[in-house]
Amino acid sequence: MVKVLIACGSGIATSSYAAEEILKIAKNVGVDVDIHKDRIQNVSANAKDYDVCFVTSKYAQNSETLIVRVDGLISGINEEETIKNVEAALLEADQKNSEK
Amino acid sequence: MNGLYVIEGHAQNWREAISQTAEELYRHGCVDDEFYEKCCEREENYPTGLTESCPVAIPHASKEYVIKQAICVLRLAESVKFRSMSDVDTEIDIRYVINLALLDDSEHIKIISQVITCLKDHAFLEKMDSLSGDELRNFLIDHFFKGLS
Numbered sequence: 001m002v003k004v005l006i007a008c009g010s011g012i013a014t015s016s017y018a019a020e021e022i023l024k025i026a027k028n029v030g031v032d033v034d035i036h037k038d039r040i041q042n043v044s045a046n047a048k049d050y051d052v053c054f055v056t057s058k059y060a061q062n063s064e065t066l067i068v069r070v071d072g073l074i075s076g077i078n079e080e081e082t083i084k085n086v087e088a089a090l091l092e093a094d095q096k097n098s099e100k
Numbered sequence: 101m102n103g104l105y106v107i108e109g110h111a112q113n114w115r116e117a118i119s120q121t122a123e124e125l126y127r128h129g130c131v132d133d134e135f136y137e138k139c140c141e142r143e144e145n146y147p148t149g150l151t152e153s154c155p156v157a158i159p160h161a162s163k164e165y166v167i168k169q170a171i172c173v174l175r176l177a178e179s180v181k182f183r184s185m186s187d188v189d190t191e192i193d194i195r196y197v198i199n200l201a202l203l204d205d206s207e208h209i210k211i212i213s214q215v216i217t218c219l220k221d222h223a224f225l226e227k228m229d230s231l232s233g234d235e236l237r238n239f240l241i242d243h244f245f246k247g248l249s
Contacts, residue, residue, distance in 0.1 A: 010142055010160060010162045017216050071185050
């Protein structure tokens with residue numbers, strides 16, 4: 001089970017959409033996920049409790065947890081590349097968990 | 101029950117555009133008097149302009165300021181600049197402001213998902229451009245609230 005945090009500015013709109021999409025991607029690659037949503041401003045404090053974080057806006061990486069931008073899922077720009085990045089991040093986190 | 105309001109007009113800048121949508125939502129009792137400020141605050145920190153090819157911004161605020169779930173669409177006669185969600189240093193010419201007053205229930209996920217899926221389709225935007233205000237309202241209700249009561 002990979003613990004996933006999805007964050008956007010309000011923690012309600014774009015993160016909800018991204019959560020749906022990421023759930024689909026996780027199913028496709030066969031990774032079980034536990035998804036939580038939050039506001040971006042809480043990411044730096046809460047990221048440590050998750051295996052991977054996805055954000056829908058620009059975010060300065062200042063956490064040991066892998067943080068991946070997913071605004072492409074919403075705008076449709078570079079959507080395929082974004083999906084690949086999400087797949088890679090989920091698989092990497094899943095691999096790390098299985099080694100624990 | 102979800103409301104959808106369509107307004108048309110002019111705005112000098114993004115704040116004024118958001119203000120018009122927030123006022124319409126407030127007039128219908130969908131949001132409280134802090135909603136407008138909270139939308140602006142959010143827009144400053146996390147802009148919601150989509151893309152050049154999809155000249156739409158989707159401002160919103162968190163559910164604390166929402167009374168009844170609703171969407172207000174402002175069609176602008178002339179575009180105004182919003183910053184881009186993907187690249188906050190870039191400004192995009194926006195022609196539609198879709199203010200999402202959402203509550204955090206299972207329905208809102210379906211609504212936002214349908215809104216975003218529709219907007220990614222270029223033909224959908226062309227259709228929006230071709231419709232009158234009343235037609236646009238019905239068209240958007242059919243698509244954004246599809247499958248909802």
